[in-house]
Amino acid sequence: MKLIIKKMKENIIEESFEVIRECWEIKSISQVAELIKEVFLPNNRINIPYIGLEHINQQTLSINSIGISKEIQSQKYFFKKGDILFGKLRPYFRKVYKPDFDGVCSTDILVIRAKNNINPDFLFYLLANYDFIKYVSSGSTGTRMPRANWNYIKNFKCYIPLKNIQISLVKVLSALDKKIELNNKINILLEQISKSIFKHWFIDFEFPNENGKPYKSSGGEFIDSELGKIPKDWEIKEYKSMANIFSGKGLPKDKRTSDGKYPIYGANGIISYTNDYLFNEELIITGRVGTLGKIFLVNEKAWISDNVLISRPKDKILTYFIYLLLKKFSLSNLNRGSTQPLITKTDIGKLKIAIPTKEVFINFDKIIRSTQKLIYLLNKQNQTLCQIRDALLPKLITGKIRVNLEGIRES
Numbered sequence: 001m002k003l004i005i006k007k008m009k010e011n012i013i014e015e016s017f018e019v020i021r022e023c024w025e026i027k028s029i030s031q032v033a034e035l036i037k038e039v040f041l042p043n044n045r046i047n048i049p050y051i052g053l054e055h056i057n058q059q060t061l062s063i064n065s066i067g068i069s070k071e072i073q074s075q076k077y078f079f080k081k082g083d084i085l086f087g088k089l090r091p092y093f094r095k096v097y098k099p100d101f102d103g104v105c106s107t108d109i110l111v112i113r114a115k116n117n118i119n120p121d122f123l124f125y126l127l128a129n130y131d132f133i134k135y136v137s138s139g140s141t142g143t144r145m146p147r148a149n150w151n152y153i154k155n156f157k158c159y160i161p162l163k164n165i166q167i168s169l170v171k172v173l174s175a176l177d178k179k180i181e182l183n184n185k186i187n188i189l190l191e192q193i194s195k196s197i198f199k200h201w202f203i204d205f206e207f208p209n210e211n212g213k214p215y216k217s218s219g220g221e222f223i224d225s226e227l228g229k230i231p232k233d234w235e236i237k238e239y240k241s242m243a244n245i246f247s248g249k250g251l252p253k254d255k256r257t258s259d260g261k262y263p264i265y266g267a268n269g270i271i272s273y274t275n276d277y278l279f280n281e282e283l284i285i286t287g288r289v290g291t292l293g294k295i296f297l298v299n300e301k302a303w304i305s306d307n308v309l310i311s312r313p314k315d316k317i318l319t320y321f322i323y324l325l326l327k328k329f330s331l332s333n334l335n336r337g338s339t340q341p342l343i344t345k346t347d348i349g350k351l352k353i354a355i356p357t358k359e360v361f362i363n364f365d366k367i368i369r370s371t372q373k374l375i376y377l378l379n380k381q382n383q384t385l386c387q388i389r390d391a392l393l394p395k396l397i398t399g400k401i402r403v404n405l406e407g408i409r410e411s
Contacts, residue, residue, distance in 0.1 A: 024161045024399050030154035032118045032126075036111040038078040040104040044070050049103035051079075053087050054291070056095040056109075058271045059258070060386055061128055061177065062184060063097055069104050076104040079111045082120040084127055086110040088148035091136045093271070098124040110150060122166035122397075125173050126158060129397050130258065130390070159398055168403045169396045176389040183378040183385075190375050194368055198324040205231055207360050230354045240349030242318050243311040247288060247345070248304035249278060258390055263383065264303045267291035270383075277301040282319045284311040286331060286348075292341045293332040297323045299376055309345055317361045320368040325353065 050067035057064055069076075079085060080102050087095030089108045098120065105111065112127065114120040126132060139152030161169070201207035205222075206214035221232040230236070239245075251264060251274060260273030267287025280301045287294055288309040297319075304310055311326070313319045329351065334343040395401045 023165060024159040026157055027160045028154060029156045029158065032115055032158075032160060033084075033112050033123055034115060035150050035154075036077065036079065036083065036113050038111075040069070040076045040078050042069075042073055042075075046070075049099075049101055050076070050105065051085060051097070051099065051103060051109070052106040053089060053095060053108050054268075056085065056087055056097050058093045058095060058266075058268055060180075060270070060382075061094075061096055062180065064269075066103075072104070075107060077107060077109070077111050079103055079105055080113070082114070084112040084114075084120070084124050086112055086127055086148070090146055091133060091140055091148040094128065094130075094133050096124070096128045108147075110148065110153075117163055118160070119163060119166040119170060121170040121174060125170065125393055126397055129394050131394060131398075132156060132158075161399065165402070172396060172403055173389055173393060176385050176392075180382050180385050180389075183382050187375045187378050190371050194320070194324060194371050195327065197364075197367060198321075198328070201360070201364060202321075202325075202354070202356070203328070207356070208363065225354070227352060227354055231356070233357050235355045236352055237355050238349060239351040239353055241314075242353070242355075243284070243313050243322055245345035245349055246310055246312075248285070248306050248308040248310055250306040251276070251303055259387060262301045262303060264305060265296060265298060265308060266305045267307050268294060269296055271305070273387075274303050276303060278303050279310075282313065282316065284313070284319070284323045284326060285309065286311075286326060287341075287343075289340060289342050292335055292343055293330065295323065295326045295331075297372065297376075300380070309343070309348065311348075315361075317358075317365040320365060320372055321361060323372075324368075 046069055048069045050069045050072055051063065052067060055063050055065050055067060079099065081100055082098065085095075085097045085099065085105055086109065087093060088110050095109075112123070114123040135156050136148045136153055137146070139149050140146035141149050160166075205216040205220065209215045209218055209220060211218070215231060222229040223232050223234075225234075225236050227236055248265070255274050255276060256264060256272040257275070258273060260275050262274055262277040263270045264272045264274050265285055267289070268291050279298065282297070282299045283304070285296050285298055285304055285308045286292070287307060289307045291307075298304065311322055313322055331343060331348070332341070334347045335341045336344065336347065392401075396403070
């Protein structure tokens with residue numbers, strides 16, 4: 001990361017916009033981009049990538065997963081590699097992403113394509129700039145579920161430089177995003193490893209016995225329970241026996257800032273930042289209302305919103321067991337909301353769990369904690385990289401600072 005920042009400093013030149021104004025033109029979005037509405041109808045014989053609003057992370061310009069077209073049941077839109085996907089529902093969430101593959105997306109996503117002489121990456125950063133997000137939000141229609149309006153968006157005025165300058169600006173910003181993407185890929189792999197170990201130990205019952213051999217394969221003894229056969233000395237208990245469950249707290253909008261010290265967690269993960277925090281401990285969170293079923297581990301100073309249920313482990317060695325356990329459950333099945341998805345702490349608290357001996361918990365924690373610590377460190381690095389990118393983005397995209405035309409060469 002230090003090498004990336006060093007290269008950026010070497011190529012960024014701060015000077016008055018008046019000096020470079022002659023290289024830039026004022027244009028509207030309709031002059032540099034077009035809205036694509038190529039309809040895709042559900043077809044279980046075709047299996048291509050699908051992106052819904054739930055797959056695009058808030059604020060970070062990244063995705064958390066990819067769906068498949070066979071699972072959708074209503075009309076969607078096609079997109080091509082290099083198109084910009086802009087979440088039009090609650091645009092202040094800044095759900096903006098540029099896929100490097102073809103696919104289909106939700107109709108709650110605007111598919112925007114760069115016109116000739118506009119670099120697609122430059123357009124992506126232009127549409128991800130907070131000034132643009134604020135403009136789109138101000139023209140949204142609907143009170144409870146505000147949606148972006150293309151007829152309003154297309155009139156947004158912006159400075160557009162020559163294409164070679166666009167490419168130079170993109171190199172600076174994309175250097176940060178490439179590192180963020182690499183960290184995300186590493187974290188996905190580490191998370192898969194953690195899930196595999198959890199399944200091996202607590203679903204397949206192949207945790208190490210007293211001789212270090214797989215319990216079930218080595219002839220471990222089992223007993224009957226209401227959840228089926230479980231290892232001898234294990235117990236069936238309710239989830240609330242392992243954790244205290246409670247809700248987060250709302251935070252006024254004027255306390256949110258993109259350059260704040262501490263993350264604000266919502267049902268979809270980090271939604272913004274603030275200079276206040278509620279917690280500084282290991283907690284497991286999941287959406288309480290609206291978005292259900294996503295599980296996040298919080299082990300830093302943070303604010304957790306009131307649309308989130310928090311699990312505070314009663315013993316530190318339970319933290320990663322609880323985190324991976326909740327990921328195995330389909331918590332959305334606990335939905336009791338009629339007009340809006342809702343789960344309660346009572347429902348989660350009553351979930352029945354097969355509980356191993358304390359020795360098994362201790363051994364599991366020793367293995368998983370180091371893996372999860374690396375995930376945490378890479379996530380923290382990504383937060384820093386996102387903040388650097390978002391601080392540079394408006395200055396670069398408007399010409400308040402510029403870069404050498406050679407840009408940043410790949411090392």
